[in-house]
Amino acid sequence: MRVHRKGLLRVTVGHATSVLAWSRNCVRHEYTMKEVIFLKRMVQQVNARRVLELGTFDGASALAMAECLPDDGELITCEINSGLAGLARKRASRHAHGHKVDVRTGPALETLRHLAGPFELIFIDADTQNYVHYFHLAMELLGPSGVLLIDNMRASELVMSGGGPETNDSAVAILELARELASDSQLDVQLAPVRDGVMVITRRRRGDLLEP
Amino acid sequence: MKPIVPKAIESYAAAHSVPESTVCRLIREETFRTQEAPQMLVGPLEAAFLKTLIQSIRAKRVLEIGTFTGYSALSMAEALPDDGQVITCEVDPGTASLAQTFWDRSPHGKKIEVRIGPALDTLTTL
Numbered sequence: 001m002r003v004h005r006k007g008l009l010r011v012t013v014g015h016a017t018s019v020l021a022w023s024r025n026c027v028r029h030e031y032t033m034k035e036v037i038f039l040k041r042m043v044q045q046v047n048a049r050r051v052l053e054l055g056t057f058d059g060a061s062a063l064a065m066a067e068c069l070p071d072d073g074e075l076i077t078c079e080i081n082s083g084l085a086g087l088a089r090k091r092a093s094r095h096a097h098g099h100k101v102d103v104r105t106g107p108a109l110e111t112l113r114h115l116a117g118p119f120e121l122i123f124i125d126a127d128t129q130n131y132v133h134y135f136h137l138a139m140e141l142l143g144p145s146g147v148l149l150i151d152n153m154r155a156s157e158l159v160m161s162g163g164g165p166e167t168n169d170s171a172v173a174i175l176e177l178a179r180e181l182a183s184d185s186q187l188d189v190q191l192a193p194v195r196d197g198v199m200v201i202t203r204r205r206r207g208d209l210l211e212p
Numbered sequence: 213m214k215p216i217v218p219k220a221i222e223s224y225a226a227a228h229s230v231p232e233s234t235v236c237r238l239i240r241e242e243t244f245r246t247q248e249a250p251q252m253l254v255g256p257l258e259a260a261f262l263k264t265l266i267q268s269i270r271a272k273r274v275l276e277i278g279t280f281t282g283y284s285a286l287s288m289a290e291a292l293p294d295d296g297q298v299i300t301c302e303v304d305p306g307t308a309s310l311a312q313t314f315w316d317r318s319p320h321g322k323k324i325e326v327r328i329g330p331a332l333d334t335l336t337t338l
Binding site for chain 2: 042045046145147153178179181182187188189190191192193197199200201202203204205
């Protein structure tokens with residue numbers, strides 16, 4: 001299986017070596033190959049030059065996305081834990097595409113207020129209780145044709161194991177955000193069944209709002 | 213067709229994705245009522261996938277091979293700008309004309325052009 005996936009990644013995305021190393025190392029965060037492929041494909045799909053990430057963790061996803069950015073591309077990633085931010089910087093310093101990665105230490109809500117848009121891709125993978133706030137700030141920084149990704153939609157926890165949202169504050173926050181998104185007529189939203197569920201959000205273009 | 217994602221997960225994902233339009237719902241219902249292989253219809257979640265894909269690349273022209281009853285073509289047309297276009301190829305004139313009757317009921321139907329015949333032939337003329 002590992003050989004098969006390795007082959008698949010090479011064929012579909014390329015630059016696979018470091019990603020494979022992370023997939024072995026990231027025990028706690030459990031990045032799967034599938035999500036890394038997904039993120040890299042999104043960067044390519046939107047032809048991104050600037051990417052914003054909330055929740056660096058160990059820098060694995062940031063470096064994976066950086067591999068798909070052009071040479072003058074930029075990936076700003078926010079991490080509240082200074083130890084993790086340091087680890088990510090160290091990894092970036094040893095990585096061929098690491099010069100594109102800018103790790104900002106501190107609460108993401110603070111960092112976001114000081115950033116200027118636009119970003120073509122924004123990936124929210126941070127503390128879920130703040131997701132609604134992150135969403136609103138992210139939409140201000142997202143370019144007109146940008147894509148917003150929101151990770152950890154808790155598909156497995158909320159559906160497969162039969163757990164209800166009432167047991168979990170962050171699940172309540174996620175479901176509230178999901179409902180708000182799905183009912184927003186300015187957005188197209190897809191909950192992609194990747195890993196734990198990734199929300200893919202795009203803005204509708206003017207002139208397509210006469211639906212249904 | 214056996215889905216690769218568990219049904220409960222797919223339902224959860226669909227419930228939190230952009231809902232299908234009224235005309236798409238009518239196509240889906242008619243397809244499951246009258247067609248022998250209704251599972252060929254892509255359904256709401258894949259339609260949401262196609263829509264976000266179209267938005268993210270700011271597509272204006274889309275080419276589809278395999279119209280079936282027109283659900284995916286209409287879903288994609290809904291995500292295109294007013295001057296957007298879906299060219300969709302279908303070998304079965306029966307399902308193509310059924311699709312057309314539904315597209316005519318949507319403000320986005322004018323963006324769709326169906327080419328009836330073997331897609332391999334149609335593609336060489338595009």
